[in-house]
Amino acid sequence: MLLEVREVTKRYDRRAAPANDGISLSVEAGQVYGLLGHNGAGKTTLVNQIVGLRKPDSGAIHIDGHDAVASPGFARRMCSIQPQAQVPINGLSPRQAIETLGGLRGGESASVRRRTAELLGALELGEWSEMDGARLSGGVKRLVSFCMAAVVPGRLVILDEPTNDVDPVRRRVLWAQVRALADDGSAVLLVTHNVIEAERSVDRLAILEHGRVLTEGTPADLKAGVADDLRLELVLEPGAEAPEPPLFGSSFVATANRVVATVPAALGGEAAMWAQNLRRNGRVEEYSLAPATLEDAYVALVGAATQTDISEEETNVRAA
Amino acid sequence: MSALRSYRLLVTWQARRMKMFLPLGIVVQALFSFGIVAGYPLLFPAMDRTTILYLASGGPAVSLITVGLVAVPQLVSQARTEGTLDYMRTLPILRVVYLLADMTVWLVVVVPGVAFAVVVAAIRFGLDLHVSPLVVPAVLLVVLTATSVGYAMASLLPPLVAQMASQILVVFILMFSPLNFPADRLPDWLAAIHRVLPIQAMGEVMRGTLAPDAFPLTLGAVALLAAWCVATFAASSLVLTRRA
Numbered sequence: 001m002l003l004e005v006r007e008v009t010k011r012y013d014r015r016a017a018p019a020n021d022g023i024s025l026s027v028e029a030g031q032v033y034g035l036l037g038h039n040g041a042g043k044t045t046l047v048n049q050i051v052g053l054r055k056p057d058s059g060a061i062h063i064d065g066h067d068a069v070a071s072p073g074f075a076r077r078m079c080s081i082q083p084q085a086q087v088p089i090n091g092l093s094p095r096q097a098i099e100t101l102g103g104l105r106g107g108e109s110a111s112v113r114r115r116t117a118e119l120l121g122a123l124e125l126g127e128w129s130e131m132d133g134a135r136l137s138g139g140v141k142r143l144v145s146f147c148m149a150a151v152v153p154g155r156l157v158i159l160d161e162p163t164n165d166v167d168p169v170r171r172r173v174l175w176a177q178v179r180a181l182a183d184d185g186s187a188v189l190l191v192t193h194n195v196i197e198a199e200r201s202v203d204r205l206a207i208l209e210h211g212r213v214l215t216e217g218t219p220a221d222l223k224a225g226v227a228d229d230l231r232l233e234l235v236l237e238p239g240a241e242a243p244e245p246p247l248f249g250s251s252f253v254a255t256a257n258r259v260v261a262t263v264p265a266a267l268g269g270e271a272a273m274w275a276q277n278l279r280r281n282g283r284v285e286e287y288s289l290a291p292a293t294l295e296d297a298y299v300a301l302v303g304a305a306t307q308t309d310i311s312e313e314e315t316n317v318r319a320a
Numbered sequence: 321m322s323a324l325r326s327y328r329l330l331v332t333w334q335a336r337r338m339k340m341f342l343p344l345g346i347v348v349q350a351l352f353s354f355g356i357v358a359g360y361p362l363l364f365p366a367m368d369r370t371t372i373l374y375l376a377s378g379g380p381a382v383s384l385i386t387v388g389l390v391a392v393p394q395l396v397s398q399a400r401t402e403g404t405l406d407y408m409r410t411l412p413i414l415r416v417v418y419l420l421a422d423m424t425v426w427l428v429v430v431v432p433g434v435a436f437a438v439v440v441a442a443i444r445f446g447l448d449l450h451v452s453p454l455v456v457p458a459v460l461l462v463v464l465t466a467t468s469v470g471y472a473m474a475s476l477l478p479p480l481v482a483q484m485a486s487q488i489l490v491v492f493i494l495m496f497s498p499l500n501f502p503a504d505r506l507p508d509w510l511a512a513i514h515r516v517l518p519i520q521a522m523g524e525v526m527r528g529t530l531a532p533d534a535f536p537l538t539l540g541a542v543a544l545l546a547a548w549c550v551a552t553f554a555a556s557s558l559v560l561t562r563r564a
Contacts, residue, residue, distance in 0.1 A: 051410045055563040072563065077412040085403035091337040103329045104411050 001062075002187040003027040003050070003156055008059035010045055010211075019045040021211035022059070027204075029155065032178060032188045034198040034205030038302065042211040043191045044084055047158055050189075051079050064155055080105060080154035084161050084191070087145045089133030094125060094144040097133065098151050107152035119147040123173055138165040143174065150177060153186045160191040175201050199294035207301060214301055219294050226262065226292035226300060232271050233288050234259040240283045246274050251299065262296055263289075326413045330421035338425060345391070345429040353383040353437025357444060360500065371501075373534045374527075376441035376449070378500035380434040381526040384459065385493055385519060387430045388466020389473075393486040396474035405560075415560040419553065423467045430463060438530060454537065455529040462522045465545050468552035469518065475559035499523040518548040 003026060010020040020042045027033040035043050048054040050061055052072025061068040061075075068075035089097040095116060102112030120129045123143050128136060136144065146162050159178065163171050178201060182188050192198050198205060199219050206216040215222060229250065235258055236242065242254035248270055249261040263271040268289060275287040335342065356379035361367060367375075399405045408418060442449050474482045493499070496510065497519045503511050514520040521541040528537025 052563060053406060053409060072561075073412070076410060079410070081410050083403065083407055083410070085407075087407050088402055088404055089337075091339045092333070096336060100329050100333050101411075104326055104413055106412065 001026040002029045002064055003033075003189065004060070004062040005046070005050070006060045006062075008046065008049060008056045008061060010042075010049060010054065010056050018057075018211050020049070020056070023208070023211070023213055025206050025213060025216060027156070027187045027189055029185055029187050030182050031203045032182045032190055032201060034202035035189060035191045035208065036193065036195060036198055036205055036298065037208035037214075038193060041208040043208055044160060045211075046208075047081070047160055047189070047191060050156075050158065051075055051081055077106075078154050079156045079158055080149045080152065081158040082145050082149040082160060082162055086138070086141050087148065089136075089141070089144065092133050093130045094133065094136070094140075094147070095120065095129045097144060098147045101148040102151040105152035105154075112151060115151050116147070119150060119177070122177055123147065123170060139167055139170070142166055143170060146174065146177070150181060153181050153184070155186060156189065157181050157186045158189045158191070161193070162190070163192070163194060163197060171197070195295040195298045196293070207298065209302055222297045222301075223292065223294055226297045228265050229292040229296065230263045230265050230268050230271065231288075231290050231292045231296050232261045232263050232275060233290075234261075234275060234278065235285045235287070237283055237285050243278055243283065246271070248274075251296075253299070260296075262292060262300070323414055323417050327417050327421050327424075330413065330418060331424050334422055334425045335428070342425075342429060345387075346432050349383050349387065349430055349433030350436040351433075352386070353379045353433050354440050356382055356500065357437055357441045361444075370534070372445045372447070373531050374500055374502070376438070376445060376447055377527040377530040377535070378523060379441060380437045380530065381462070381499050381523045382493060383433050383437060384430050384462050384526070385466050385499070385522055386490060387426060388463060388468075388470045389489050389493065390470070390486045391429075392426065392467050392470030393474040393477075393482045396471055397479035397482045400474065401479050409560060415557045418560065419468075419471065419556060422471075423464060426467050427460070427463050431459065434459065449531055450533055452529045452532045452537075454532075455526075458525045458529040458537075461542070461545055461549065462525060465518055465549040465552070466522065468549055468556060471556040472552040472559075475556050493519060497523070518545055521545045521548075 005023055005025050008020050008023045009018055011018040023042070023046060025033070035046070037043050045054065049056050050063070050068060052068065052075045056069060063075055063078045066074050092100070098116045098119065099112055102116060103109065107115070120126060123146075125140065125143060128140050133141070133144070142162065142165050146159065149157055149159065162178070163174060166174060175197070178188060178190065190198070190202060202219065204216070204218050205222070207214045207222075232249070234243075238257065242259050245252040246261070248267040249263055251262040253260050272289055275284065275289070278284040279287060338345075357375055360375050364371070396405070438449065438451070441447060470486075473485060477485060496506075498506060498514060499519070503514060503520060506514065521544040524535070524538060524541040525545060527535040528541070
């Protein structure tokens with residue numbers, strides 16, 4: 001195992017609930033491992049402990065067999081990180097920023113230059129590569145900060161919300177680059193709340209909730225819980241009110257112009273008729289009935305609290 | 321990876337990050353020193369040679385000290401708030417190298433202003449200064465100490481407090497520190513405080529090398545500065561390494 005986290009507990013405030021509460025997980029080289037959970041679930045706290053910015057109250061973190069808590073310097077050499085916050089690169093062009101980071105991570109000059117050009121090309125950042133960082137859009141900055149983590153990747157690459165603000169087209173190329181990092185032998189720890197993208201991109205994942213690992217496994221493992229469910233999705237006519245929840249649905253979440261319900265597969269026919277009726281009455285623009293996704297499994301596990309978040313992301317992705 | 325290479329890369333990185341600020345900082349520093357040298361005589365038209373020498377050597381000292389104690393805490397607090405400092409802490413570089421690289425850039429900001437102020441003072445007052453070659457290590461020591469203190473302030477205090485403290489320090493340095501006037505004009509209690517703080521020693525080291533004919537360079541002042549320098553450098557470096 002390249003990364004081994006065992007029973008890590010971290011409390012910022014003695015009176016408050018712990019930010020990490022006995023978290024255990026492990027990531028192999030060549031694996032993309034998703035760390036999912038809503039805001040405040042403890043994802044970034046865990047990352048900060050892995051790279052030595054914070055110290056666990058108890059528990060162990062091993063990177064490539066070495067105790068990362070005892071030697072944070074070793075952890076920093078092993079990890080490259082794209083932090084959640086934007087890295088300010090005002091005054092530097094993306095190319096300068098990426099090349100400097102490559103040098104600071106110990107890369108040899110010629111190969112750093114080559115790799116920087118390769119990343120700028122792959123992520124289609126050519127037109128911005130010489131522009132001052134202060135003038136870049138949020139999405140471009142995000143991609144540049146990914147490149148800074150990927151130019152001389154660590155054995156463990158940590159990406160904290162890498163797709164935030166990134167347009168749908170570049171998201172796809174970004175995921176391809178994330179996969180390439182793993183294929184080249186790095187372990188990739190991917191922190192995200194974007195379940196839909198995670199389903200397509202990760203090999204394994206853990207869902208965090210209130211500082212604990214709620215569940216852990218492959219996307220297929222996690223979906224097993226909703227294997228006999230269908231996902232019924234309605235897009236409402238503009239101005240139309242959401243329909244009353246049908247009796248056959250096991251979950252029902254309505255957002256602005258969209259309704260997502262989970263339906264037992266055996267009642268699929270009934271659900272289709274119900275939706276078709278709504279469409280005939282002009283209340284629903286379109287609907288779809290499909291096997292339940294990781295998102296449905298996630299919602300079933302975590303509850304509907306994050307539903308709005310997910311739907312926004314999803315709308316972005318589907319727009320591609 | 322060699323410390324020298326990370327030092328070089330970090331200096332370039334910081335210089336580029338501050339490239340908008342650098343020329344402006346240099347001009348402001350020069351104007352600041354110039355203002356003291358040219359402005360004080362307006363307040364006090366009749367000045368003896370000692371007063372003039374105090375001004376000529378005090379101006380550059382004030383300029384060096386304010387950058388370290390005022391500008392550094394403000395920019396470092398800002399870097400802390402926006403997360404740049406934490407990002408730097410995740411990189412495989414030695415903390416000492418990071419601090420030294422940052423201080424090198426500050427040195428570039430202050431030195432031209434100091435040189436300019438000395439020249440202006442010499443011309444304005446018709447002084448024949450015999451600047452000692454020791455001025456080079458003196459400037460290095462003062463800048464290193466001042467930026468170290470500034471770094472320690474920004475690292476140890478909450479960002480907002482650090483920024484306010486640095487504002488108050490401007491007045492304290494300019495008006496209530498024996499840089500442009502002799503320490504014996506201060507009330508005893510304030511003079512006692514200044515015997516422990518590094519500000520007076522910074523002034524003495526600058527005077528003792530800019531106008532060595534008129535002012536002695538004491539070992540005591542150098543030792544006090546060195547102690548402050550080591551202590552605050554160690555504190556900043558420790559805070560950069562600390563894991564809460």
